[in-house]
Amino acid sequence: NAGVTQTPKFRVLKTGQSMTLLCAQDMNHEYMYWYRQDPGMGLRLIHYSVGEGTTAKGEVPDGYNVSRLKKQNFLLGLESAAPSQTSVYFCASSFGRRETQYFGPGTRLLVL
């Protein structure tokens, strides 16, 4: 039982490049979430999913897209990376919206 895993652990992008972050969970959780963490701040919700094939916007969704084609995977895409998207990205999952969220180890993204 690996819990929540994230790929890659670290990535450097140039402005305007695109990339996809992968989150996988093996706990059969319905809900999955993407957060970003900036220096001196707590985590902020980007997008979330309440089940396979569904997605919804969180607090800071602009510049990101997500997809949940399989229950166990939640993808976060950056179509045209900007320096303001330099951050640490965390994925989380939970059984239901009122259940405890379990976090992955994070992906550090640097946009130059």
Add this chain to the structure above:
Amino acid sequence: AQTVTQSQPEMSVQEAETVTLSCTYDTSESDYYLFWYKQPPSRQMILVIRQEAYKQQNATENRFSVNFQKAAKSFSLKISDSQLGDAAMYFCAYRSQPEAQKLVFGQGTRLTINP
């Protein structure tokens, strides 16, 4: 919108002593959950303790306990018998019941344990 404030950017404590981390929040709701998460240098977010707002009894988990003051909207974390492994960033988080999918985090408190 709900907000969570951690007024102590950094705290330090001697090993084996007790330390209290502060958290206040702002909400108009009566039913919600509060959490403390630990983030060690590995960056992994680890749930330390949770408190349901409808419960008057303060939650405890081994050396970790909270002081939940609902009227004052205060939710502090007490760590007893501090250990070197407790060194980390600690985040307070709020979750409402109507928007239970959304966690609102404070800015974090960096805790240093002095040997």
